[in-house]
Amino acid sequence: MEMKENNILQQFLKTTTLEQSADTPAMAGKEPPMTEKPAPAGAKVIPLPEPGLLPDKNVNFLEMVELRSTVRQYSQEALSLNDLSYLLWCTQGIKMVLPNGDSMRNVPSAGGRHAFETYLYIRNVEGLAPGLYRFLAFEHVLVFEASQEEAEERFLAGFKATNMVKNSAAAFVWAAVSERMTYKFGNRAYRYLFLDAGHVCENLYLAGQTINVGVCAIGAFYDDRLNAALNLDGENEFAVYAATVGKM
Numbered sequence: 040m041e042m043k044e045n046n047i048l049q050q051f052l053k054t055t056t057l058e059q060s061a062d063t064p065a066m067a068g069k070e071p072p073m074t075e076k077p078a079p080a081g082a083k084v085i086p087l088p089e090p091g092l093l094p095d096k097n098v099n100f101l102e103m104v105e106l107r108s109t110v111r112q113y114s115q116e117a118l119s120l121n122d123l124s125y126l127l128w129c130t131q132g133i134k135m136v137l138p139n140g141d142s143m144r145n146v147p148s149a150g151g152r153h154a155f156e157t158y159l160y161i162r163n164v165e166g167l168a169p170g171l172y173r174f175l176a177f178e179h180v181l182v183f184e185a186s187q188e189e190a191e192e193r194f195l196a197g198f199k200a201t202n203m204v205k206n207s208a209a210a211f212v213w214a215a216v217s218e219r220m221t222y223k224f225g226n227r228a229y230r231y232l233f234l235d236a237g238h239v240c241e242n243l244y245l246a247g248q249t250i251n252v253g254v255c256a257i258g259a260f261y262d263d264r265l266n267a268a269l270n271l272d273g274e275n276e277f278a279v280y281a282a283t284v285g286k287m
């Protein structure tokens with residue numbers, strides 16, 4: 040078993056070196072992929088409170104870093120739409136759109152490629168019917184994907200800690216559209232996608248702490264089931280990381 044694991048690691052490291060990643064679609068002069076998955080025609084779009092109007096708090100940075108910890112149990116108090124907007128702003132919010140259509144966001148991303156779509160399974164957020172949504176970062180809105188009735192069973196089945204997801208106010212899933220990253224970095228993109236996700240989730244932890252929202256990062260999900268629940272093919276688009284949130 041150990042030998043096999045080591046082979047997988049060695050293969051991954053060797054096939055994703057800079058040298059192995061020199062031929063990229065960008066170098067070949069290909070058109071860049073879309074920077075965001077558009078909302079399907081006719082989809083219900085829900086505006087979120089504007090980031091510029093969100094309440095902010097003075098925080099003691101060291102205290103915030105030192106007190107951050109994973110929270111797996113939540114009160115049954117609902118998150119406000121302001122809270123959700125704030126968490127989305129801090130994790131994927133767009134500060135500037137560049138002339139070529141790329142974005143500068145509140146989190147770093149290798150090459151500024153920002154390959155994630157944020158899916159949200161909402162259970163307890165004021166003003167939102169429970170169900171599956173997706174965040175459109177460029178517009179700072181939610182797009183409704185499926186009702187609780189349509190989506191919940193399949194979504195919950197994607198996680199090992201089903202109960203924690205069920206007791207959370209919302210679950211975030213960051214799903215990669217890998218061609219956004221491979222366009223610029225070839226094979227090496229497969230390292231960067233997973234590194235990028237860590238930055239996003241850390242911002243969720245820190246942002247949550249400032250508004251009394253607990254966060255638990257989740258790596259223990261069943262890829263096939265979660266991808267199916269989000270209607271992702273698991274090859275070009277796939278769940279990379281997730282997190283539950285809820286009032287403390």
Ligand SMILES: Cc1cc2nc3c(=O)[nH]c(=O)nc-3n(C[C@H](O)[C@H](O)[C@H](O)COP(=O)(O)O)c2cc1C
Pocket residue numbers: 107108109110111200255256257258259260
């Ligand atoms: C990549 C990653 C994956 C994780 N996956 C899970 C998970 O699936 N379930 C869970 O309960 N906690 C998960 N956690 C939370 C860790 O268990 C937690 O960060 C760790 O126990 C340290 O505790 P702290 O966050 O309170 O410092 C994950 C954390 C990271 C960074």
